[in-house]
Amino acid sequence: MEARELLKELLKMPGGDQILKCIQCGTCTGSCPMAPAMDYGPRKLFAMAKGGDFREVFDANTYWICASCYFCTVRCPRGIKITDIMYALKRMAVARGYAPKEKAAYMYQAFKDTVDDYGRLSEAKMMQRYLMKAPFDALKNASLGLRLLAKGRMEFKVEPVKDVAAFKRVLEKARELGRTSRNQGALGS
Amino acid sequence: MNAVFYPGCTLRTAAGYQESIEAVLEALELSLPWVEDWNCCGATAYFSLDELVALVLPARVMAIAEGMGADTVVTPCNACYATLRKARAVLADEPELKDNVNKALAEEGKRYWGKVGVEHLLDYFLEPGIRETWISRIRQPLTSLSVAPYYGCQYSRPQTDGEDHPERPQALDTFLEFLGTRVVDFTAKTYCCGAAQMVAHEEACLPLVRRILSDASRKGAQAIVAICPLCQFNLEAPQGKLGVGNVPVVYFTQLLGLAIGMDRKVLGLKKLLVPFKVAV
Numbered sequence: 035m036e037a038r039e040l041l042k043e044l045l046k047m048p049g050g051d052q053i054l055k056c057i058q059c060g061t062c063t064g065s066c067p068m069a070p071a072m073d074y075g076p077r078k079l080f081a082m083a084k085g086g087d088f089r090e091v092f093d094a095n096t097y098w099i100c101a102s103c104y105f106c107t108v109r110c111p112r113g114i115k116i117t118d119i120m121y122a123l124k125r126m127a128v129a130r131g132y133a134p135k136e137k138a139a140y141m142y143q144a145f146k147d148t149v150d151d152y153g154r155l156s157e158a159k160m161m162q163r164y165l166m167k168a169p170f171d172a173l174k175n176a177s178l179g180l181r182l183l184a185k186g187r188m189e190f191k192v193e194p195v196k197d198v199a200a201f202k203r204v205l206e207k208a209r210e211l212g213r214t215s216r217n218q219g220a221l222g223s
Numbered sequence: 224m225n226a227v228f229y230p231g232c233t234l235r236t237a238a239g240y241q242e243s244i245e246a247v248l249e250a251l252e253l254s255l256p257w258v259e260d261w262n263c264c265g266a267t268a269y270f271s272l273d274e275l276v277a278l279v280l281p282a283r284v285m286a287i288a289e290g291m292g293a294d295t296v297v298t299p300c301n302a303c304y305a306t307l308r309k310a311r312a313v314l315a316d317e318p319e320l321k322d323n324v325n326k327a328l329a330e331e332g333k334r335y336w337g338k339v340g341v342e343h344l345l346d347y348f349l350e351p352g353i354r355e356t357w358i359s360r361i362r363q364p365l366t367s368l369s370v371a372p373y374y375g376c377q378y379s380r381p382q383t384d385g386e387d388h389p390e391r392p393q394a395l396d397t398f399l400e401f402l403g404t405r406v407v408d409f410t411a412k413t414y415c416c417g418a419a420q421m422v423a424h425e426e427a428c429l430p431l432v433r434r435i436l437s438d439a440s441r442k443g444a445q446a447i448v449a450i451c452p453l454c455q456f457n458l459e460a461p462q463g464k465l466g467v468g469n470v471p472v473v474y475f476t477q478l479l480g481l482a483i484g485m486d487r488k489v490l491g492l493k494k495l496l497v498p499f500k501v502a503v
Contacts, residue, residue: 067415071427099424102267103415104380108389117381124271137423145268145419149280153262155232164422174425178460185494187236196260200331204283205276208327212275 037086040126044083047122052114056080062106062116072096076106076116092130097123098138140167150205153195158188226347227293228255229284229307231300232263237452238459239491243476244299244344246489250480251356255297255347258287264306267419275323281310282324286335299344299476301451302418305377307341312383343378345394345450345475354401362484364403365503371409371444372396373435373472375454379413389413395450398475402482407442411435416457425461432458433465440470445501447472459496471499 045051056077063075073094074082082091097120106116124142127134144163149155165172182188195201234241248255262283269277285307288296298304314321315337325334347353372395379392387394390413399406414435417428435458439447449455449472459472473495480490481503492499 067417067431068420068424068427070430071424099420099427101376101415101418101420101428103376103418104389105376105415108380108382115381121270121274125274128272138420139271141419141423142268142271145266146272149263149265149268155263157233157236161422168423171422181496182236185238185496187238187494189236195262197331201262203330204279204327204333207330208276208279208324209273211323211326212273 037088040088041083041086043126044119044122047115047118050115050119050122052112053080053084053119055112056084056114057112059111061109061111065105065109066100067103067105068099068101071099076120080114080119091123092127092132093134095134095136095138096120097127098134098136137168137171140164143167150202151194151198152192153198153201154192156189156192158190159192224295224350224352225293226255226295226297226342227258227288227291229258229261229264229288229296229298229303231298231303231452233452233456234299238455238474238494238496239477240299240452240455240474242489242491242494243474243480246485247357247476247480247483250483250485251360253353253356256291258284258296259291260287264303266302266306270306275320275327278310278313278320279324279327281307282314282335283328283331283333285311285337285339285341286328286333288339289336290333293339295340295342295347297342297344297347299450300453301343301375301377302453304341304343305381308383309381311337311339311341343450345378345398348475348479349394349398357479357483358401360483361402363482363503365478365482366403366405368403368478368501368503369405369407369443369445370399370478371407371439371442371447371470372399372412373409373439373447373449373454373458374413375449375451376413376415376418378450395448395475399448399478402478404478407439407444409439409442409444411438414438416454418453418457421457421461428457429461429465432461433467436462436465436470437467440468444470446470446499448475448478449473450475462497469497471495471497471501473499 063077069075100120148160265280421428477490
């Protein structure tokens with residue numbers, strides 16, 4: 035019954051129940067700038083989700099490479115908050131240990147680890163972390179890095195929030211409370 | 224309006240955005256104090272990993288602004304703008320989530336009331352009362368310049384509360400018309416550049432950037448005007464390997480500075496990767 039439980043979880047999101055009204059019109063996939071790079075476009079992904087094919091859904095790269103442009107969301111004739119569902123799928127995947135060998139996932143993790151540490155993002159530090167998991171991207175970015183450096187657009191010194199320890203306590207409390215909230219380990223992760 | 228400024232994490236490495244904002248605000252004698260001890264809004268990353276934390280981050284910024292007595296948070300970054308207003312909308316609709324957010328913020332003695340509004344810097348400059356300060360100071364209308372106004376995605380999407388048209392917004396067009404420029408009919412004005420996916424999936428994003436750049440240049444634009452650090456970066460960084468001609472991507476505040484007669488040097492124009500050589 036796992037597939038049904040997962041679908042129910044998705045439906046719990048505000049507007050999530052709209053997914054049941056999907057008429058498979060394909061406006062979302064047709065509008066999606068990242069669709070050419072996706073295993074399945076949003077339309078097919080929702081068909082699979084409604085059909086209970088959650089293994090396939092989570093294995094697909096679709097929701098990870100969504101660019102959050104919200105074209106799908108503003109155009110969906112059923113008002114389905116597609117982008118928000120993509121976010122939910124990412125969280126559900128992570129909560130279930132489906133974090134795939136997907137570079138976008140590494141990127142988000144690198145971003146999060148940096149902000150968790152400082153309260154603010156340092157692009158340089160984030161890239162350092164990201165490139166540890168995706169080392170082949172380093173070569174691609176090397177010359178850009180040098181150009182930015184030459185223009186004074188690289189910063190290596192981070193200016194954190196004043197009280198990092200207190201900031202971390204806030205996040206820790208949020209994590210603790212979030213564990214019982216929707217889409218996050220509600221099924222025991 | 225009692226506004227405070229939320230810079231966001233990418234402002235300081237942006238190509239002259241911070242310089243031009245500060246120069247212009249000073250020249251116009253407009254006071255926009257920064258949100259004290261501001262933090263990262265979390266952008267797309269945190270919503271992808273943990274929803275409650277993703278709400279706490281923008282709520283913390285807004286809570287600090289409220290504590291400063293502000294009624295509006297003004298931000299120059301689309302992601303910060305979208306994230307803050309998304310959090311504001313979600314927390315207004317879901318008291319239980321707002322409660323949890325406040326339990327977390329209480330660890331730092333902070334509290335989010337939900338009273339502060341969120342405004343993009345572009346709209347701030349167009350506010351009645353503010354806009355007169357610079358319109359009257361235009362010394363050099365940029366009449367010889369044709370521009371393509373690039374809004375990016377998250378200025379007008381998602382729709383949470385009275386934003387501009389989701390696909391054909393007008394605010395930047397209007398702003399640029401006030402500066403005297405010729406604004407081209409830019410179809411790709413809210414087409415996605417790939418945003419953060421440029422890091423992990425460059426090959427999928429380059430065609431998106433190419434599409435935006437070629438629309439701008441085919442329409443005769445001599446410059447693209449950006450309102451967000453990541454948009455500006457994604458549009459200028461890959462130029463040279465896309466097979467379309469180079470088009471400088473400048474910030475709207477840099478053009479504002481030029482129009483009110485400020486020196487190029489103080490507007491950070493030399494930080495652009497694709498130089499803005501157009502005489503104005």
